[in-house]
Amino acid sequence: MAQSVLSFDPQEQPRVRRSFRDVEKDHFVARQQGSTDRTELETLVLAWLSIQEDLDPKDPNSFFTIGGYHGEPFRGVDTMLYATANDLLLTKRQAGWSNSMWWGGYCYHNQILFPTWHRAYVYRLENALRSVKGCQDLTLPFLDWCDSETIESGLPITFCQKEIALGDGTVIRNPLYSYVFQAGVFDSLGTFPDTEYSKPLYYETVRYPLSGLVGLPKTDQASTTATYNATWEYPTNLQPLNDNITSWLKLGVELHSGKTVPIGIAQKFRECLDAPNYVVFSNVSSASQYNQDNLQGVGTGQGPFVPLESPHNSMHLAVGGYHIPNGPLNTNSNPGDPVPDNANGDMVWRASRRLCNRDVTDGEQGENDTAAFDPIFYFHHCFVDRMFWLWQQKHKQTTKLVIEAEYQRYPGTNNFDGQGPTPGRPAGTWLDLDTPLEPFVKTDGSSVKSTDVADIEGSLGYTYGPGSFTDKHA
Numbered sequence: 319m320a321q322s323v324l325s326f327d328p329q330e331q332p333r334v335r336r337s338f339r340d341v342e343k344d345h346f347v348a349r350q351q352g353s354t355d356r357t358e359l360e361t362l363v364l365a366w367l368s369i370q371e372d373l374d375p376k377d378p379n380s381f382f383t384i385g386g387y388h389g390e391p392f393r394g395v396d397t398m399l400y401a402t403a404n405d406l407l408l409t410k411r412q413a414g415w416s417n418s419m420w421w422g423g424y425c426y427h428n429q430i431l432f433p434t435w436h437r438a439y440v441y442r443l444e445n446a447l448r449s450v451k452g453c454q455d456l457t458l459p460f461l462d463w464c465d466s467e468t469i470e471s472g473l474p475i476t477f478c479q480k481e482i483a484l485g486d487g488t489v490i491r492n493p494l495y496s497y498v499f500q501a502g503v504f505d506s507l508g509t510f511p512d513t514e515y516s517k518p519l520y521y522e523t524v525r526y527p528l529s530g531l532v533g534l535p536k537t538d539q540a541s542t543t544a545t546y547n548a549t550w551e552y553p554t555n556l557q558p559l560n561d562n563i564t565s566w567l568k569l570g571v572e573l574h575s576g577k578t579v580p581i582g583i584a585q586k587f588r589e590c591l592d593a594p595n596y597v598v599f600s601n602v603s604s605a606s607q608y609n610q611d612n613l614q615g616v617g618t619g620q621g622p623f624v625p626l627e628s629p630h631n632s633m634h635l636a637v638g639g640y641h642i643p644n645g646p647l648n649t650n651s652n653p654g655d656p657v658p659d660n661a662n663g664d665m666v667w668r669a670s671r672r673l674c675n676r677d678v679t680d681g682e683q684g685e686n687d688t689a690a691f692d693p694i695f696y697f698h699h700c701f702v703d704r705m706f707w708l709w710q711q712k713h714k715q716t717t718k719l720v721i722e723a724e725y726q727r728y729p730g731t732n733n734f735d736g737q738g739p740t741p742g743r744p745a746g747t748w749l750d751l752d753t754p755l756e757p758f759v760k761t762d763g764s765s766v767k768s769t770d771v772a773d774i775e776g777s778l779g780y781t782y783g784p785g786s787f788t789d790k791h792a
């Protein structure tokens with residue numbers, strides 16, 4: 319079992335994780351004023367470049383190592399079948415290797431540990447950035463999906479540039495635009511079509527509308543993908559990406575009265591703050607059950623409740639390559655939609671294979687297996703973590719999370735719910751706030767648990783600055 323040391327760094331005054339746009343604006347203002355001093359944005363970018371390129375992929379702080387905890391490279395669990403004590407009949411590798419009931423990464427989805435595991439994960443990445451020389455005070459900014467600029471125009475510009483010019487005149491590869499794999503990862507999850515999510519050494523991550531499918535070596539998938547991607551020469555790929563993001567964020571339904579009711583991601587993020595308890599707030603499985611149990615019929619005036627995980631999922635899909643078709647629900651005409659009906663269209667637009675009516679291009683963000691290898695993952699999850707903190711503040715659970723007795727055996731509280739058990743955990747394990755959040759351990763070697771990460775200000779030493787749903791960009 320891998321272990322990753324998470325050092326808790328409580329501060330007298332918690333460090334502030336700021337909105338990415340604010341950090342970016344400070345940078346541009348400094349440049350306009352002719353300053354050549356290193357800005358906060360530059361420190362951040364240099365730290366990212368360092369963990370992506372300077373460190374050996376086996377280094378505990380390397381981006382490859384940390385990115386690999388979420389999904390691929392999958393770890394198997396060996397189940398030994400003995401005939402007698404000394405007679406090994408069979409070693410069966412289960413988790414993530416050949417059985418789709420298991421999950422070979424450490425992350426939790428569709429389960430109550432979704433918010434806390436990802437909190438520890440983002441903190442681990444931030445620790446790594448801070449370990450870079452000269453970067454010990456940095457914080458990871460959050461990508462505020464719900465500020466008005468993002469809703470109207472998409473990503474902050476820094477995520478859209480292949481290169482960045484520093485104040486001292488040097489131009490560097492932008493480590494927030496993509497990651498170039500320092501080692502290959504193999505998708506060993508046997509079920510079709512997932513085996514395609516292998517990535518070779520030097521593969522560079524992509525976002526919508528580009529395709530990331532290169533994993534089937536015996537077909538010409540990589541060359542089909544390359545041919546398709548070539549139709550979106552940089553920077554022509556960026557407008558469709560931002561159009562896709564804003565469409566997902568703003569989606570609305572027009573009523574007969576002419577009024578448009580927002581049902582997009584921005585609205586869902588807002589609504590998740592109303593989830594009545596931690597279990598419902600934390601994940602999709604529990605919320606679905608709760609809504610079924612409590613919304614028998616119309617007119618209750620409440621709910622359905624939205625779990626944080628739900629808009630979080632949609633944002634992954636928006637960046638990773640699912641686009642909203644121009645159906646009746648979409649009042650935006652989604653102008654950037656590519657319709658690449660190329661000879662092997664099936665490789666790229668795989669709606670039927672997803673058993674849903676969305677098209678998909680398979681950028682890394684859309685797929686749990688690979689999402690954490692795109693740097694944008696951590697800025698997105700920093701925002702998700704901020705939403706978690708805002709929910710904790712609203713529901714008075716900032717120092718301690720509560721799972722009421724009646725929800726302790728609810729859907730989402732067993733590791734067989736949702737994506738299945740993580741490596742090394744027996745199937746059917748009940749989850750609670752004391753379940754180890756593997757692979758994270760404290761400096762004394764003990765497991766990190768949800769209870770340890772509940773209080774970000776008191777225990778972890780950070781807090782969140784202004785952004786949507788608080789005093790600014792509300």
Ligand SMILES: N[C@@H](CC1=CC(=O)C(=O)C=C1)C(=O)O
Pocket residue numbers: 427630631632634635683684685686687689690
């Ligand atoms: N699998 C999720 C989307 C998604 C969630 C993630 O947490 C992730 O890492 C990547 C993708 C869905 O289909 O809705």
